[in-house]
Amino acid sequence: MEQLYDVLIIGGGVVGSAIAREMSRYRLKIGVLEKNLDVCYETSGRNSGVVHGGFAYDTGSLKARLCVEGNQLMGQLTRELDVTFQRCGKVLVGNTEEDLENLRRTIAQGEANGVQGLRLVDEAELHRLVPAVVGKFAMFSPNSGIVDPFGLTIALAENAHHNGVDYRFGCEVTGLRRDGDGNWRVSTDRGEFASRWVVNSAGLGCGAISELLGIRGYHVVGSKGDYIILDKRVGHLLPMPVYPVPSNTYMGIHVTNTVDGNVIVGPNAELTDNFTYYGVPQKNMDYLAQSASQLWPHIHKGDCIRNYSGILPKWVDENGVIQDFKIEIRDDLAPNAINLVGIESPGLTACVPIARYAIALMGEREKLEPNPDFDPVRRGIRRxxxxxxxxxxxxxxxxxxxxxxxxxxxxxxxxxxxxxxxxxxxxxxxxxxxxxxxxxxxxxxxxxxxxxxxxxxxxxxxxxxxxILYAREGSQMFYGKVREEAE
Structure with missing residues (x-):
């Protein structure tokens, strides 16, 4: 007899895995369909690892509300999941009168969003906070921080699995339809699955899955950002992330410390319709280093150990203006389907509040029975x-x-x-x-x-x-022996 899930979640990144974990608090048979061979091969593992404060988003938006909630939850969440998190603070550095006015507006917006502790600091205090920075003043956000993005995504997934969630990797969704019983039939390249509910948490694929659900018209573009990773040798020079004064749509090229002691430079931002290309041209690396050196002049080629890039799924309107998170159930078009579109930054910070918001929509349509055996604790590998x-x-x-x-x-x-x-x-x-x-x-x-x-x-x-695969299907490490071993 075919297995019928209560919920199938399409996409196992940080948000999909947070939804899986939060849903496992209830008596539900849950599955996650992930097209990749792990949970953090796309946006969830290709970012700065910054836990945002919530001051950069329009007041009243879901991005602002859920980011602030996620920031406040991050300490407890990472303790439960045994994930490294540091509430180290962050500075936005300025030099001109225009910068100062922008920072004052940012503080006002942050306070309206419920962010606490934001304040302007003068040059002397800025250099006490970050001695190696270049700038005349800054906004200090004490509740911002950094987290291991791989560790958080993996921990959410492992804890969800511990609480009964099935993870199926290499399952790319190719079709969605409703059968005569009102259940969803989910076609993948590894077979068909049946579920009462589906959740579109497909990240870069959210627009395509929304179309398959019958919820059409969302235009999703990619914003590709390149990064440079610096050796731990310079990590002691950066105690917290350092950002320039942001524009309305872009936080600017910044330098970020990591929980493991490295420094990340970037990202830039280039629109793309290619959601699979992660190459980093040399000219982009040169631009990142030159631009970020104006804030933090300790970027040298000898300390560059790797580069990488990530792509954010941005939902834009007909004029190209970036929109808020969309988390919805369209009973008229796709009953029993939770549709998430444009979940970009601050999705890492807001992953659990996003999950709870989605589940609340489901709870308005059917009674959810708590799972008395839910265990929120996961223990990681002892390092x-x-x-x-x-x-x-x-x-x-x-x-x-x-x-x-x-x-x-x-x-x-x-x-x-x-x-x-x-x-x-x-x-x-x-x-x-x-x-x-x-x-x-x-x-x-x-x-x-x-x-x-x-x-x-x-x-x-x-x-x-x-x-033996490096990362994805077709990425064999070896194709055979160069020579036979001597007997």
Whole structure:
């Protein structure tokens, strides 16, 4: 007999996984259909990792309201999920009278949105907060912060799975229709599924899924942003994110510290209709470095260890003006379908309030029965790099695999990699293990550990070398042996 879900969520990024976790608080049979082979291969894993304060969005908008709520929840959420979060603050730096007036307006808007603690600081205080910054004054947002975006997305998904949610990877939705019983039939490239409810949380694919639902007319464009990652060597020079004074639609090229001690430069913003191209041209890297150096003059080529890019799905009107989050149920066009469109920044910060808003819409249409067995707690992989010497010695006594370093740059041990390889979601790509452990994320970017990790995947999962994927379908690490091993 075919399995009937109560809810199928299309898209397993940070918002889709937050919806899955929050829905698992109720007695519902829930599935997540994710076209990629992991939960953070697109927008959710390709961003700055900033927990926004909520002052940058129009008063009365969902972006403002849900961002402020998400900022306030982030401490408790990350404690429950064992994810690294730092409420380090953020500064918006200015130099001119026009900048000063813009910052005053930003403070007024932030206060109207419910943001607390915003204040102007003079040059002396600015340099006490961030000694290496260049600027005459700034707005200080003490409640802004930084989070591990991979860790948060993975933790939400793992906790949802722990509470009974099915994750199905490599399932790209190709069709949606209602059957004679009023249930949704969801066609994918790996078969058909049936559900009473569907949720469109497809991120970059939200416009296409909305069309399949029969809710037409949303124009979604991509805003591609490029980034540079700097070595941890310069991390001590940046205690908090440093932004320029923002425009009405763009926060500007900024520098951001990460929870792991690196510095991220970027992003720029270029409109695109190609949602799969993540290349970073050299001219863009040069522009990022030159522009950000006006704020923080410590960007040198010798410290650049990697670049990457991310694409935000922006819903725009006929004039190209960026719109608010859209979270809706259209009973006339698509009953029992929750449609999320244009969930871009601050989606990472607002993921749980977005989920609760969507579930509240569902709760207006049917009674949701609480799940008494819901467990909000998830424990992550114990990181050798974060342990004290005494803790390391104890960990090795308990498990000798903690005594074998596989990734030297990030001090990742065999014990951590084994936990990641046997992760609850069943993710088995090289990048999936990278995101769970930080192997291949250090100075050498996998030059030392990458082949060792590939061998571990072969041995632990019984895979052939030609079956080891880097990230996506078709991304084989190896296509065969260069030479046969000597007998």
């Amino acid at each position: 050798f790099a974060d342990m004290s010497q005494a803790e390391r010695e104890a960990a090795i006594r308990e498990n000798q695999d903690y005594g074998e370093l596989v990734c030297r740059c990030e001090k990742v041990t065999r014990a951590e990699l084994l936990q990641a390889i046997h992760n609850p979601l069943g993710v088995s790509t090289m990048v999936g293990i990278k995101y769970r452990t930080r192997s291949m994320m250090g100075r050498c970017q996998g030059g030392y550990c990458q082949m060792r990790l590939a061998r571990m995947l072969e041995e632990e999962l019984g895979r052939k070398e030609t079956e």
